Each structure stands twice: as structure tokens, then as C-alpha cells.
Amino acid sequence: MSWRASPTRAATRAYLFLAPALLVIAVVALYPLGFTLWLSFQQNIIKLPWLGTGWIGLANYRELLFAPRFWQAFCNTWMFTLISVSLELVLGLLAALAIHRARRLTGFTRAALLLPWAIPEVVAAVMWLFLINPAFGLIPGFLRNFGFADNSLVFLAHPVTAWAVVIATDVWKNTPFMTLMLLAGLQVIPEDLYEAAAMDGATGWQAFRRLTLPLLKPALLVALIFRTSQAFMVFGHIYTLTGGGPGNATESLAFLAFQAILNDMRFGYGSAICILIFLSSFVLALLYLRCLGLGEVNR
Amino acid sequence: MKRQPILLSAALVLFIAVNFFPFFWILLSSLKPSTQLFAYHPPLWPRAFSWENYRAIFAERHFQVNILNSLIVAGGASFFCVALGSMAAYALARLAFRGKSLLLGSILVISLFPPVALVSPLFLFFRQAGLINTYAALILSYLTFALPLTIWLLTAFFRQVPWELEDAARLDGAGTWQVFWHISLPLAAPGVFTAAILTFIYCWNEFLFALAFTTNDQSRTIPVAIVMFSGYHTTPWGQILAAVTVVTVPVALMVLILQRRIVSGLTAGALKG
Secondary structure (H helix, E strand, O other), X not given: OOOOOOHHHHHHHHHHHHHHHHHHHHHHHHHHHHHHHHHOOEEOEOOOHHHOOEEOOOHHHHHHHOOHHHHHHHHHHHHXXXXXXXXXXXXXXXXXXXXXXXXXXXXXXXXXXXXXXXXOHHHHHHHHHHHOOOOXXXXXXXXXXXXXOHHHHOHHHOHHHHHXXXXXXXHHHHHHHHHHHHHHHHHOOOHHHHHHHHHOOXXXXXXXXXXXXXXXXXXXXXXXXXXXXXXXXXXHHHHHHOOOOOOOOOOOHHHHHHHHHHHOOEHHHHHHHHHHHHHHHHHHHHHHHHHHOHHHHOO | OOOOOHHHHHHHHHHHHHHHHHHHHHHHHHOOOHHHHOOOOOOOOOOOOOOHHHHHHHHOOOHHHHHHHHHHHHHHHHHHHHHHHHHHHHHHHHXXXXXXXXXXXXHHHHOOOOHHHHHHHHHHHHXXXXXXXXXXXXXXXXXXXHHHHHHHHHHHHHHHOOOHHHHHHHHOOOOHHHHHHHHHHHXXXXXXXXXXXXXXXXXXXXXXXXXXXXXXXXXXXXXXXHHHOOOOOOOOHHHHHHHHHHHHHHHHHHHHHHHHHHHHHHHXXXXXX
């Protein structure tokens, strides 16, 4: 430490530097979050004011536990997160290895990787809605050449194909991010390690298992934390692509909470869903922090 | 150096094509007159170019208002994030105090919060304060996710600034604020700029809060406006594609020009924090 003043005075100054930002975070994020928790124990339905508002204990949570629509959204969200992030991880790793091997990350390649990441998720979703439009979309038009029947090309009308669209487009949008993160991780692995391994007679697969994967771990974990937490909160993507349909087949937890709050104006019930989402993603974050090792967070 | 296996190059070309092609197709389609746009077998290259869709979004839908909204909201939020965040990040990167690792950990955890958990309290506050449909509501709500992210990024950048100049200034009797303002901040300027770009992109792309806290066309930001183009019965595809192109072309140019910075920002938190 090159700090020369007394430790307490130094700390006071540090807190002064931190105060504005922490105050803002406390007011706009932490206080509302506490308010959400409080709301989740309340009856607060703006559309039905005659029911009154007030403390109803765990009634919202009890209602959730017995709501099939909630459990469907719960399973949907975990399924979406697991499948999308795994696909993005595998494809992103393959692409990163290929680009690293080819040693050709030209500006053009990098821009091609950044573009899907940089546009709003709902804009990407709208683009894909056009590409899969059953009447004049490019993809159904292409598949029609192979004898697919017209009614099988209305992807969003069937739960399985609707999920395929939701997952495939999410993978399209986010694999480039994964690739960039992993590529950055690969680029800091010293080349001579591979030369030494080759001298010792290691095969390409052995070098990958014993060298690349362990050394890539920090980059892998950070990319996974970001992607998993984002996938778990998926909202705009589903709102735009399927609107939760057909039926309620593609609803995510965030989508369900949003509908409960802003469509049905059930602030208490919606807040209870939010608290459960929050707890789930908190558990995820803790798991990841444990994997990362808290020591690494504070370097 | 071994020769490139053809398979590897082919796979790379395919990967890049898959990334690029949808944009290319949307751009071409936005210029097609509706007879070609909705053809059963749409022509790959437009047989005639038409600017009608572009005229319609600006003249009839006043899309420029939504662009302005997005610029103000994303610009305002990034400004506050960088101003507040750089001070906090400086303290986290450079000053000694108790509970630093706990604070950094909590900031990371906050940036993993599900934003939907804030929709109901913020909606009730904004409604009570008459802030629905205002820039203030969007900027305030964007700070919730953008500020922790900016702090996290900037902390990584401040750590890369060499210590020596700060030490020299301190020996000359400069106070903490002077060292921060005259030495560290200018030295970290490229990092601050990068953090500002990333924060801007995240706010520019935000959808959930923008959808929840705006109720009319004039106050919507770009992503919400584009989604709301569709009516109950008709979807004006030509106009949607034109709007998508209008907002994607500047992003593409920005990404092309600032790619190194953006990538360094994306990976700053990940490696050697």
C-alpha cells in the first residue's frame, strides 16, 4: 500500500468517494427491493380496489405454490437457461478455438461478432420474426423447397417449435458474446505451454483437457455468470417473439411477473413472483461466486 | 506455421455469415416495395428500390422522437453512471478501507439482480410522483443496473493505471481529490470512455423498464417503439424493417470503429480484474 496518511483518515476519504454512488444504489435499487418484499405480503390489486389493500401474510406465496401456470413458467425458465447457455457455451468455445487457431481476428470478424451482441434483444427478435414468418419469411420459404407442409412451418403455433425458435434465436444473439469472452481468455494463455506439452508427447485432446480448459476457467466462469443470470431473467426476447404463447407454453418467470404486475395490476402477487426469481438468481450468483472463489473477486 | 485446414476456414466463414446474413436480408427487404416484400418467393435482390418505408416511419410515426428519447435517456444515464461510478471505482481500486471485498462482491451481486423485481415498487413510486412517461423515470430506473456495472468496469480500469505518478503527486502534497481529478482520471480516460460506451449500449438496448414506465408513443424509446409498431390486426413489416435498419446502421458503424475498445471493456472484468 502506498497510502501514507493514517488508516482511519484514508478510510474516511474512501467512504466519501463511495458515498454518492452507494447512496444512489441504496435509493433506486435496495430500497425498492425491500419494498418488493413488503409488497409480496400485501394485497394490492389496483384493478379491484374494493378488495382493499393490506397485510395478507403468505397468501400470495400460497397461491403461487398451487398455480400450475407459475410452475410451468418456473420449469420453462430453468429449461431455457440450461439449454440456451449450454449451446452458447459449446458453440462459443468451438468458435473461439477456431478463431484462435486461425489467428485471424481481423476487424471484420470482430465486428461480425459484436453486431448481434450490440443490437437490442427485441430488435433481434423482430428481425427473426420476419425471417420465420410463415407467409413470406426466408426460412419457411427455404424449407418449403424440401416438401415441408405449410402448416408445419407456422413455428410459433406449436409449443415445441416455438421453444426451438426462442432458443435458436437466443443462441444466435448471444453466442458471439461467449466467443469474444472465451477468445480473450485463450489469448492470455502462454504459447510455450503448448510447445512444452507437445514435446512431452501430449495429443491435441490432452493439451485441451489439461491445459486449455483449466487455464480458461476464469474467463469461462465470468462468461457463464453473465449469460446464466441474463438468461434466467429473460423477458423482452419472449415478449417480442411469442408473447408467452401458444397458450402459456413459452412464459418465463420474468414474463409472468410482468404480466401479473402491469396487465393484471396485481402488485402483491407479482411481487411474490419477483421475490422467488430474486432468490433463485441469488442462489445462482452465490454458487458462481463460490466456484470463482471470493478471493478472486477481490484481487 | 501449419497451413490452415480448409475445413476450419470454411467453418469460420460460415459462422460469420450466420452472424451477418440476417442484417443483410433485413436491409435489403426494407428497401423493397410491398409487392416484393410479401411475395411467396421473395426476390433476393430488390427489383426496384423504394424509400416509402423510411418516409413513413419519420413522417407518419415520428420515429425521430423515439430516437431522441433513446439518446437522452441512454446519454443521461451513462453520464450519471460515469460521474458517480468513477469516484466509487477509484476508491475501490486505490484507497484502503475496511469491507472492500465485501463491497465489491455485493456490487457484482447487485448487477445480477433480476430487473423485473424492481418493476412494481418503481411503478408505484413513479405513478405517485407523476413521473410515468418522463425521462427522469427511465434514467433513474436505468441507474439500478447500469451503475453497479459501470463501477465494476471502472474498478478494473483504474487498477491498470500505474501507481508511480500518483505517488509522486502525493509526495508533492496533493490531496486525494487532486490526485484523483488531475492524475488518475486523465490517465484512466480511455477506460472511462470505454465504460461510457458500454453503459450507453446497455441503456440504449433496455426494454423492460422502458416498456413498464411509458404509456404513449411520444415517450417510448426505440426498442419499445419498434415492438409497438404492430397493431392488433396488421403488422407493418416494411416500416418495422426500415426502423430496424435505421437503428442498426449507426450501431454497426460504431461497432466497426470502436471494436477494440468495446472488446477490451467486455473482457476487462473477466480477466485480470
